[in-house]
Amino acid sequence: MMIRSLTIIGFLAGASAFSPSPSLVVGRTEAAVARGTTTSITRNLVVSPDDLTSMVDLSTSAMQQLPVLDTSSILTSFTDQGQNLAGIFFQASLLPYLLFLYFLSFRANRIPEVANFGFQFILLFVISTIPAGIISKVVYETSLANVDYLHGGAELLLTVANIMIVWGLKEASTSPSAPSLGLPRALSLVTFGLFAATCALGPNVFGAETHSAFLFGIGDLSPSMTLDLPWVSHSEPVNALTIPTWMIHFSSVIEYLVAMDLVWKFSRVTQNEKWKGLTWGMLPLHASGICACTYHLFYNPSSLQFLVSMQAGLTLLGNITCMIAAFRIAQSNGWNFDEVNPLPRSNSDPRGLVADGIAATPLTLVEPTESNQVLVAKVVGLTVGLSYLIKYGSLGIDLPFEPNAAIALAMVIGIPGITAYRYYKESSFDGEGNKELFSFGDTSLSMTDVKKYGVSGTVAYVLTELAFWIVAFPVAAFALYQSTGHWPDVINETGDRAAVLAFVFAGANVARAFVPLRLGAALALAPWVDENLLGGKNGDDGEPQTEV
Template structure:
């Protein structure tokens, strides 16, 4: 979860407005001292285009004598709270009552998720990310409802992991409030609170993925493929047998937490021993190795879960599980948004990444809710078929050849868990110190860089999950089924549904592009200006075509909508389409 700090101009304005409103009050510079004492010193990355590492505040009023609790700048960086204090100038004429009313930190303290509150960006567009996160709760609850239905046949560990995510969501609220009220900063810049709350997300994602990995292992054993079962048996010695022995979800989780935690703390201690951070001039608000390990682990687990669920559709016989895998894509992009924000050291210059993360989360919640509903509907149809035709029960079992489509899948044993732990710890250290070797790339944040970092790994992983299926296997039928021919098979209803979906995409694209420009640039597009019109149309086109390139979402939406359109038209459209197909 990511949030931002207060900018100096806002603090200055608050101080001046309070002074004008009540200039006869007693001196209250002690409040500034208390805030400064509570907030740790942070070194800011240089602004874009600046050859030096010194934060330039520009002309300012003569500052009051520095409070004793202030922390001196280090290595050319100036602590953010000191900057805010110095820019505001003398505050001796501000009364405590007026300060309480105008203090930006107090104003946004109750908004745990906001990064725009108290900033120039948030002055007119405050808390949009909080509203988006809140809007996503209801569709997520619907997703959990359908996921827990018997017809879905969701693995128990995965079902529990999905529900455990609610604990993470609610834990970030007090963590964010404490970060703002006690430390005067956003949650992403208070490493202990940030890492502790984010670790709950790792627990959720791990259990979610582990449940489907266990289901695939069970299906492989029941399907008659001995390759995976032989590996699990482990006949190469006692040590190897212990590593490849089947583990329960709680035992695997405990092993991951212990191994990844020990590894990341060891790497962090080693880096501190050789003074690696200061030697590479690392900003002091950089994430620690353990906190980066939490992020690397959670994103990896979610990415693996996407591929595991795609294979689980073949195992369970419920092809609509592939819809869930597709619907998880916005969540993956949302995770990369958060990590990208941290890569740029939570710079206010890319604050709009957090509203984008919230928007993707909302989209993922809605998509997963619809996908889980489709799983339940298909499960109900399977039950009817099984009752009518006993031989149809064979389709819920794996044919022996299908196991080759997921022989890549991690097994539910200690060896796989230790690999994930090692990947998380080493990857965390690589990200933390590797980005410092990239010169000023991450010290000069731009939205072009940030969006490229988010989009590239998301698109690559989607190509791996959805484009790497063996076309000779039953699993290849999903993508081939999402075609215009399938939409046309509904006749007029399919055509109308497709048009409605296309119009819906554009109806969403333009407000999103319009709002994104406002969040990113701080100004609204002027529709009377030809240049701004072109920007709006271009951004909308990028959104629509980006969704098209990422997954065939518009076709899936059209196919889902077509039966309802056909029903509204009187039920004749599908029959006509089928007759044409027969001819």
């Protein structure tokens, strides 16, 4: 639009200098395509001086309203993201995820290529949030979460990635002929291209505004219909998510849960129990998704900004745990440091033969518990139902309009906790499902009990403490915000950094009252650490070490 306006102004100004009459004659050549042949048509456009003045004024006004993405604004947006806690966590999470992809793709793991592509496609989702975030900040002067058409478009890429993961794992586990990668990859890349075009053309060409609806808000009720609902007692704020954007969020969460379950079952398909460790590794990423949905439930308030930092922290933790799990899977399948040697091995070199043998072993297929059609129907039904329930059902209660940090934290911890408990119950019994591998026993716990588990107990205790710190920093940041009215800048402001550390220190002292609970969590985690992270270093039975 800007280029077209400048072109018209240039042609008109040039013609006015040489025209001997009150009218301006502008020659314009257009290409016309008719019946497969191209012809050149020259038309005369007659414009009076008054019309010219009006057009120049209109074009100038239009150009003034167009956003200008200057370099300084873009750098400011990058700096803003790079210096806050969430930005630091997100940047640090990239390397672990790249290592996760490397280990996951090891040939002997026999990961289905469609599922493997799904995990890789998540990188494009991450990349897409960078320009989308910059446009939101520079053009609309708000966060990406409040720009519905960009927000929903970016999240759509995550949904596509999850679909690839679920589809690839399910088909490879139940069908002798795994799906080809060609069509899924093409459709995924087309989706990415469409979103890239939306980012490039949305503000200027399509005239998209801050709260323009993703997919035109298909399925949204009109404001009058919403107010006529019998339970409605509140009006939605302007930054409320549309039905399509809510559906994208819920479908991503549901699909990821299905993917975690399929990864767990893939241990039977590959006859390798280490795959169950990847399900556990994916749990923090599931919690990260719950963080985002909780933040949106409360309409993205600044008072719950700590959820953004917590989401980033959980993403970092999840990428690390997934990396560890993928490394263990690859190592169990014959990976060693010779695999990173860029020099080709000779045909007589025995190294890599174990991995080659496992890679050539066919998967052990299992009977599908439900057809693809039933699975799709369940996911779609839950997605649509939850989207309408949250968007319109929540208008009848006060909770979303009165942000509550305690309730938000309970949701972020409780929902993934239910998922964790399910897999804990499954992993706490032997193959016949009747022998409990661990019980709390005596309730008087101390570090001595943890030490009885040797390295497993120590690692489990470190993991529980790490989880505490992942939660402590966002909570401390929120406490500082409540006290001072601004979010801490832990990079540039010494006072903010000291205040956050003081809050964390105070919280750590309060947490001393819950030491038995923390020790109990470490003891409960120790057998899993021994089995899934250390490969049974404490013995085959997973029992604590005893001193003689």
